[in-house]
Amino acid sequence: MEPVRCFRCILLRMKLSGESAPGEVQPTDLPQSSVDLIMRARQGDGVAWEVLVQQYQQPAFRLAYLFLEDSDEAEDVAQETFLRAFQALDRFDLSRPMLPWILSIAANLARNRRRSIWRFFGVVQRLVREEPRLVSGEVDGAEQRWQTQSLWDAVQHLKHNDQEVIYLRFFLELSVEETAQTMAVAPGTVKSRLNRALTRLREVIDRDHPDLKDSWT
Amino acid sequence: MNHSKDSLEDHLRAFAQELPYPPTPDIAWAVRQELVKGQKRATWLGPAASRRWIALGVAALLLVVLAGVLLVPGVRATVIEFLQIGVIRIFVPEPALTPAPTMSSITSPVHTPVLTQILTPSPTSGYLISLNGLQGETTLETAIQKASFTLRLPSYPEKLGKPDRIFMQDLGGAVVILVWTKAENPDAAELIIYQIAPGSWAGEKGSPHILEHTQVNGQEAVWAEGPHVLVMTNGELNFRRLIAGHVLIWVENGVTYRLESNFSLEQAIRIAESLIPIP
Known part of the structure; x- marks a missing residue:
């Protein structure tokens, strides 16, 4: 097959021909077009990889943003995620969906970044003269803004592990199965961790934001 | 206090949907550029033996350039300041x-x-500012x-x-x-x-x-x-x-x-x- 340099051409060709990947593994969870792109990327085709990055860049960026609360840092982490994924592509199991794999790399990098001294400095620096902003400046109404800010503050009071499972399930809307793959745990563990995280979130709301519960009733 | 299970989870979902994420940057393009740069580096450098000679050559060239540059007072201030x-x-x-x-x-x-x-x-980025996760x-x-x-x-x-x-x-x-x-x-x-x-x-x-x-x-x-x-x-x-x-x-x-x-x-x-x- 001749190499195709335009990613739209790749997509079009795949869409039209439904051609299959030359790999040995029979994928079960990936669309055939993704398998083709992965196989091409494994052979060093950067354009094919770019198409895959476009498919997954938004959830990767958003997960990093939830962890780091800073768009510049989130962008760095998302870029690093896809560079590392490209380097590790030979080890990717084609029988599994790609999104959890990508998100697991992003979560690891974001976790490390959050622990790093530079992140530490960064957050402190931002405090210097920046007034706190409401979480959602686009939300209409002071009451609603207050609610969203309170809820966000409550989530931020949770431990990082609790935050992570909430981000994956509620913010990125992953299924239990996808969340389990991202966190490298069993689906049952995701359910129990989510229950624990929500219980703790309720406790934080009761303790620190008692007015919030009244506004929901 | 009783939060109904649905209430808290529903509010989380609603909140998550309304969260004003920053626009997702064009990460695909940046990644592509990095990969291209990496390929060019790899192609140019070649095998390890060649890389050693190239490194020696580059070091020698840098020494010559540095010596020349430091002889010019204005440039020297710029470089070493x-x-x-x-x-x-x-x-x-x-x-x-x-x-x-x-x-x-x-x-x-x-x-x-x-x-x-x-x-x-x-402008500083980051819409969510909190010390809590620090x-x-x-x-x-x-x-x-x-x-x-x-x-x-x-x-x-x-x-x-x-x-x-x-x-x-x-x-x-x-x-x-x-x-x-x-x-x-x-x-x-x-x-x-x-x-x-x-x-x-x-x-x-x-x-x-x-x-x-x-x-x-x-x-x-x-x-x-x-x-x-x-x-x-x-x-x-x-x-x-x-x-x-x-x-x-x-x-x-x-x-x-x-x-x-x-x-x-x-x-x-x-x-x-x-x-x-x-x-």
């Missing part, structure tokens, strides 16, 4: 000489007109116990008191950050003092609006007025941030101090010279 204060190194690219700002009744500084570069501040928050007592050096607190202004929040991390040496928050807004800082043991971090690059030599307790110090961009690197980690405030950096007894505030130079020096060991 940086300030190293303790563990902090401030690089100042493309300098232009300007007079230092007028100051009065400064305690004991030696002012030198230094390098000025105007920098347009860019690693390393501790108590003053714990910081005193764990730090490898004697922590010091300012005795001026008298009403300042103890810091409201204390953070500590250890990366080859302790870094202690003392934060005094604004009374009317505990999420905003009024004064931050970093106390950094040797070896903790590698350095910082910046291009502040005004950069001056001064002194704290007779020791060399640097005063930087913001806004300026800091780029700090340590190994593979890279951190870039807009600094809005003014910064005073100095070293005493091997500990690097970095005082960040909105105060004037005079006030900052007075605070710096008022530091006393915590009893």
Whole structure:
């Protein structure tokens, strides 16, 4: 097959021909077009990889943003995620969906970044003269803004592990199965961790934001 | 208190859907550029033996160029101008000489007109600002116990008191950050003092609006007025941030101090010279 340099051409060709990947593994969870792109990327085709990055860049960026609360840092982490994924592509199991794999790399990098001294400095620096902003400046109404800010503050009071499972399930809307793959745990563990995280979130709301519960009733 | 299960989960989902994420940048393009750069590097460098010869050639060429460049006074100033204060190194690219700002009744500084570069501040990113997820928050007592050096607190202004929040991390040496928050807004800082043991971090690059030599307790110090961009690197980690405030950096007894505030130079020096060991 001749190499195709335009990613739209790749997509079009795949869409039209439904051609299959030359790999040995029979994928079960990936669309055939993704398998083709992965196989091409494994052979060093950067354009094919770019198409895959476009498919997954938004959830990767958003997960990093939830962890780091800073768009510049989130962008760095998302870029690093896809560079590392490209380097590790030979080890990717084609029988599994790609999104959890990508998100697991992003979560690891974001976790490390959050622990790093530079992140530490960064957050402190931002405090210097920046007034706190409401979480959602686009939300209409002071009451609603207050609610969203309170809820966000409550989530931020949770431990990082609790935050992570909430981000994956509620913010990125992953299924239990996808969340389990991202966190490298069993689906049952995701359910129990989510229950624990929500219980703790309720406790934080009761303790620190008692007015919030009244506004929901 | 009974939160109905559905209520909390529904509110989380609704909140998540309304969260105003920043626009997703074109990561695919950036990744592609990085991959292309990597390929070009790999192709050009070739096998290991060739790389060694190329490295030797490049080193020799750099020596020749450097020697030539350093013979030109103007260029020499541009190339080698940086300030190293303790563990902090401030690089100042493309300098232009300007007079230092007028100051009065400064305690004991030696002012030198230094390098000025105007920098347009860019808006800081990040819509969600919270200290809650920050690693390393501790108590003053714990910081005193764990730090490898004697922590010091300012005795001026008298009403300042103890810091409201204390953070500590250890990366080859302790870094202690003392934060005094604004009374009317505990999420905003009024004064931050970093106390950094040797070896903790590698350095910082910046291009502040005004950069001056001064002194704290007779020791060399640097005063930087913001806004300026800091780029700090340590190994593979890279951190870039807009600094809005003014910064005073100095070293005493091997500990690097970095005082960040909105105060004037005079006030900052007075605070710096008022530091006393915590009893």
